[in-house]
Amino acid sequence: MQLSRDALLHAYRQMATIRQFEERLHEEIKTGQIPGFTHLYCGQEAAAVGVCEHLDNEDMIVSTHRGHGHCIAKGCDVTGMMKEIFGKRDGLCKGRGGSMHIADTTIGMLGANGIVGAGAPQAVGAAIAAKLDGNGKVAIAFSGDGACNQGTTFEAMNLAVVVGVPAIFVFENNHYSEHTGVGYAVGTSRDIASRAEAFGMKAWRANGCDFFDTYKVMGELLDYVRKEGKPAAIELDTERFYGHFEGDPQRYRAKGEVERLRETRDALKIYRDRVGEFGPVDMAELDAIDSETAAMIDAAVSEAQNAEPCDPAHVTEDVYVAY
Amino acid sequence: MQLSRDALLHAYRQMATIRQFEERLHEEIKTGQIPGFTHLYCGQEAAAVGVCEHLDNEDMIVSTHRGHGHCIAKGCDVTGMMKEIFGKRDGLCKGRGGSMHIADTTIGMLGANGIVGAGAPQAVGAAIAAKLDGNGKVAIAFSGDGACNQGTTFEAMNLAVVVGVPAIFVFENNHYSEHTGVGYAVGTSRDIASRAEAFGMKAWRANGCDFFDTYKVMGELLDYVRKEGKPAAIELDTERFYGHFEGDPQRYRAKGEVERLRETRDALKIYRDRVGEFGPVDMAELDAIDSETAAMIDAAVSEAQNAEPCDPAHVTEDVYVAY
Amino acid sequence: MAIMTIRDAINETIREAMRRDKDVIMLGEDIAGGAGTAGGQEAIGGIWGTSVGLVGEFGPERVIDTPISESAIIGAAAGAALAGKRPIAELMFSDFIGVCGDQLINQIAKFRYMFGGNTRCPVVVRLIYGAGMNSGAQHSQAFYNLLTAIPGLKVALPTTPADAKGLMNEALMGDDPVMFFEHKALFGKKGEVPEGLHRVPFGHARMAREGGDVTIVAFGRMVSFAEKAADALAEQGIGCDVIDPRTTSPLDEEAILDSVEQTGRLVVVDESPPRCSMATDILALVSEKAFTSLDAPPQMVTAPHSPVPFSKELERAWVPSPDAITAAVRRTLDWG
Amino acid sequence: MAIMTIRDAINETIREAMRRDKDVIMLGEDIAGGAGTAGGQEAIGGIWGTSVGLVGEFGPERVIDTPISESAIIGAAAGAALAGKRPIAELMFSDFIGVCGDQLINQIAKFRYMFGGNTRCPVVVRLIYGAGMNSGAQHSQAFYNLLTAIPGLKVALPTTPADAKGLMNEALMGDDPVMFFEHKALFGKKGEVPEGLHRVPFGHARMAREGGDVTIVAFGRMVSFAEKAADALAEQGIGCDVIDPRTTSPLDEEAILDSVEQTGRLVVVDESPPRCSMATDILALVSEKAFTSLDAPPQMVTAPHSPVPFSKELERAWVPSPDAITAAVRRTLDWG
C-alpha cells in the first residue's frame, strides 16, 4: 500500500488534532471550566482516523459517548466542538449537547451518543437510506467493547444482514468498559469480530493503534461492502490512555500500564515509525503539523473561553421544528 | 439409550396430552368461547417433553407466547390451564392471565410470556439463584427462532457465560416467526446454535420432532451443564402444525406443507415408529394412553365450560402483595 | 368523500404518501409478511391489515419486513430519518414501547434539541394499542401518557377515518417525530374521508358533541364511549361538549379551557390507569388555568390502577364504560 | 443515631440487609468494578460509591458485576426474584429505563397480577437520577412519573439519609417490586440515621416544614428547594407546609389533602417536565378530592417541556428553582 503525500499528511494532522484536543481538554478540565463529565479519546486516534480517512461527507457515521475523535476525524469544526464542550452558545450544538452529544449531520456525523449501544441500529437505518439513494455511500457505527454486549448492537447486526445494506460495525476494543475488563464482560469464546461472523457478516481485525494497519484493512472491508452492498464488521485492537471519564482514579489498571501503553502503543509514534513504508514524508513536516495543531487548539480554547455563555432564554428552543 | 417403561410411557402421555389439549382448543376456539388470541403448540410436542422429562419441580423454565406445551410438560395442572384459557375465576391464574400468561412457580414454571425475548434473561436470573442455592438445579429459557433476533436473548446468553450459571437456552426452530420465514429473519451464516457458540457457549442440535433424539441430546447437554456449572444452548428443529395464532390464514405456507409435515414430522408418529429401539412398549398401551388422555381433556373442557366466570369485583386484586 | 374504515384510511394515506414522496419508507414486523416463505411476500399485509398491497406496489426496499427486534426497528428508523428519509415504523402493539423505549425517549425525541437545532428526525411510529379484545396484560395497554410526557415527541390519536388520514398526512409532511396511536378496536370504524391531500393540523381538538352543560374530554376509543354517554344524557336534557383532542402533544388547551369556562364542569375519560395519566394532565391544566370557571370538582374516569386482565368479565370491568362516564357527569351536576 | 450521608446510608443499609438475609444479592454495571482487570475487584465500589466494600464482604457471587446489558440485568433480577431471591439491580442512570423498559413495565410489574396472585417478584431497582450536574439530555432525567404510572410497581424517592435507610429496608423486606430513585445531587447530603432495623413504611409522607398558609408538595431534590423557599417565606411571615411524599406509589393522599384542607393553597414542585408528571398527578388529586378547600388555583413548578440542556446557564434555567417556588407560593396568596 502506498499513499499520496497529501493523504499521509492529512491523516497525521487528523490524529495530531485529536491527540492535542484531548490532551488539552485533560488540562482544561482540571481548571473547572468544563461542565459535566468527559470521556477522552486519547490513544484511539488511529482507529477513528484509519476509518474516516476513507470517507467523504456523504458517508455517515454514528458515534459513542467517547466521540471527540470520531467527530474530528469526520470533519467537525474543531473550534465549534471546543465551544460546545465548554457549553457556549455558539458551540456546535449551541451548548445544549455537550461532550457526549456532538453532531453535524451536514457532514455525515449523525451524532455522539450517551446511551451505550444506541448508535448501532441508527447506522443500519442510515445504510438503508444510502442503499435507497443508490449513491454508493456507507454508514458506520462505532462501538466499544462494552457496547458490544448491548442487545441493540446484536439486533443491528442481524438487521443489517437481513436487509443487506452497507452498514459497517467498527468495534474499538480498548479492553475496558468503564472499570471492567473486556475479558470479563465479553464472554465470547473468541473475540468480538467472531460475534459479527456468527450473524452472517464478514469481519476483519486490525491494529487500532496503527493507522496504516487500520487504514489498509478498512480499505479492504470497504471494497467488499461497496461491491457487495452487504454489511461488515471490523474489530480494532486499541488503547485508552486516560480514565473512563476524567476524574476516574483507574485503580483497575496494572501498575505502569499507561506508561507502557504510551511507550509501545502510541498511534502517533507508530505512525512516525512506519510512515516511511507508505510514502516519503519528512519528520520535520510532521513536527510542523504538530506545531500548527498546537496553535490551532490554543486558539480554539481561548475562543471557547471567551465565547458568550448560553442565554437562559433559549432553554426551550429547538425542541421541535414546529409545535 | 434405553429408558424404563415408566419413563417411556410418561413421555408419551405428556406428548399426547399436549397434542390433544391443543387439537381440542383448535375446535373450541371456533365456538367463540375462548377469549383473546391463542398460539397452539401442536407439532412441537417432542421439544417440550424431550426437554422437560429431564427436569424435576425445582428445575425452572421460562416460556413464551406459545406456552401450553411447556406448561404441560413441566407439570401444570391441565384442568387449571383449560379454565385459565377459558378465562374462568379458578383458572390457574384466576382468569387474569390467559393463554399467554400461564405460570406455576411452585413447580418451577416461571411463566409464559407475551413479550418475545423477555424470558431469556429471566432464566439467567433463575440460574443465578440456582447457583447460589447450590442445589444442582438448572433454569431453562425456551425461545423461538424469531425470539433469537431479540436483543434480550443475546444479552442473556452473554450474561450467562459471564456469570457462569446453569442457564440453558432451548431454541425451538419451527421455521416461522409469525408469517416470516427463518431463512429471512435469522440472517446468520449458519444456524441459531452457532450464535450461541459465538457467545462462548457449548451448543447442541437435535430433531425437535423426535422425542428420543431431543431427550438424548438434552441429556448430554444437562450432564455438561450440571458438571461444569456453565450455560449451554440447544437448537431443536421442529414444526408448527397450525397458524401463528388461531385464525391465521397461513398464506405463507407452501401448498400441502402442513399435510406433509403431519405425515413425516409428527412427534407422536415418530415416537411410535421408534419406541421399540428404547424399550419394550406395546402400541396398545399407547392407544390406551390416547383414550385416557382424550377422556381427561374432555373432562377438563367441560369443567372449564361450566366453571364460574370471573367476578368483576376482583379486577384490582393481587396487583401488589401489600399496598 | 369516500366512506371507509380507519384501517383503509391509514392504508390509503400511506400509499398516497409513498407515491408522492419517495423518501417515505416503512419498517416493521410482518408489515408485508411472508418474507422468506414459500407463500412469498405480501402474504399478509400486516397483522392489522393496514399495509395490504404496499409491498406489491413499492417493493421490499421501501416496505421492509424486519426481524423481531423493536430497538433495531426504531433505531433504524431514527438513522434513516437523520439520513433524510421519512420512515414509518410499526410497533405491532404499543405495549412494546418498553422493548425499544430508549430509541423513542432518548434518541428520536432529543436529537434536534441536543444537536443544536440543525437536525430533523421525522419518524412516524405507529403504535397499535388498547384494551377490549381480551389480549391480556401485555397486549392491551394505552401508553400515550408515557410518550406525551417526553418533550420532543408529538403524539396523535385519531378516532375517525377522516382524522386518521388527516393526522397521518400531517405527520408525514411535518419534520418532527410523531407517535401515532391506533386503537385496535377502532380499525373497523367507518366514516367519510375527504379526497386529496387532507391534513389535520396537530393541536386542534375536534368537538365531537356540543352541549354546553358539561365538558367531557376523551381520548382515543373513549371518545365514542363519551359520545354514547352524551347521547344518552342529551335525551335527559343534559348537554355535553365532547372534546376529542386528537393530539395530546401538542395539546389544544384552548378548546378545553374555552369549553370549561362555559360549562364549569369537567369529566376526563382515559383508557389508561389513573396515575400520571392524560386524565391527570387535563385536570391539572384546568384547575391551574380555569380555576374560577369550575363549578364542581373535575372528574376522572379511568381504568383502575391494575394491569389489564384477560377474562371477558374482568376486562369489561377494567375498561372505562359509558355508564361510568354518565355517572361522572351526573356527579358534576349534582355537586353542591 | 449516627450522622452520615445518603450515600453511606444506602451502603450501610444494603450491607446490613445482606448480612441479615442471604437471599439479598446485587447486580449492576461496575457495582464492584474492576472485574477482569489487573487491579482486581473492588477497585471501584460503584461509580456512585454506594456499593463500596460489598464485594469484599459478600463475594462476586452475591455482588455481581454485569456486562452493559440493562435488559439482562433487570430480567435476571426478575428471574432471580421469581426463584426466591431479593435482588437489588442498579441502573447507573434512571435515563436508561428505556433500555430495559419492558422488564420493568411488562414483566416485574405484572407477574403477580397476571399469574393469579401466587407469585412474588421483590426486585429493588436502584435508579440514580436527576439534573444539576451538567450531565446532558441523556443522563439527567427524573423518570419517576413514568414508573408511577405503572400498576404493580412501587416507587420510592428518599430525600434524607434516615429515609434512604428506612425506605431501603422497607423495600428489601417487602414482597413487591420497588423502583428506588436516588438523586445524584443528594448522595452527599448528611443527616442523622437511626441505628438498627429502621423502617419507613411506604405511603407515609414526611412533613418537612409546617406552616399552615400554603401547602407545598415536592419530590426528591425539590424538597430541599421547597424548604429553602419555605424558610425564606417564613421570614416574611408566610408559613408553608412542605410535604415530602417519600413514595409516589403508593401515595399518601391523606397527608396532602389534609394539608390543603387547612391551607387552601397548593404548589407542587417536580423536577420533571410538566406533561403527565407527578405535578399533574397531585393537582388532579387535589382538584378532584379537595375541590372546595382550594382558595386559589393550584400551581405547578416544573421543568419546561424540553430535554435537559448541557450548559450551566441552560441547565440552571431548566431546573425548577427556589425562586420559582417562592413566586408560585406568592401567586396562590395574591389570588383573587
Ligand SMILES: Cc1ncc(C[n+]2csc(CCOP(=O)(O)OP(=O)(O)O)c2C)c(N)n1
Ligand atoms: C445504556 C447505557 N448503559 C450504561 C452506560 C454507562 N456507561 C457509559 S460508557 C460505559 C462503558 C462503555 O464501554 P465501551 O463500549 O467499551 O466504550 P469505551 O468507554 O471503552 O469507549 C458505560 C457502562 C450508558 N451510558 N448507557
Ligand SMILES: Cc1ncc(C[n+]2csc(CCOP(=O)(O)OP(=O)(O)O)c2C)c(N)n1
Ligand atoms: C417484543 C414483541 N415483539 C413482537 C411480538 C409479536 N409476536 C408474537 S409471537 C411472534 C413471533 C415469534 O416467533 P418465534 O420466536 O419463532 O416463536 P413461534 O411463534 O414460532 O413459537 C411475534 C412477532 C411480541 N409478542 N413481542
Ligand SMILES: [Mg+2]
Ligand atoms: Mg471499551
Ligand SMILES: [Mg+2]
Ligand atoms: Mg418460530
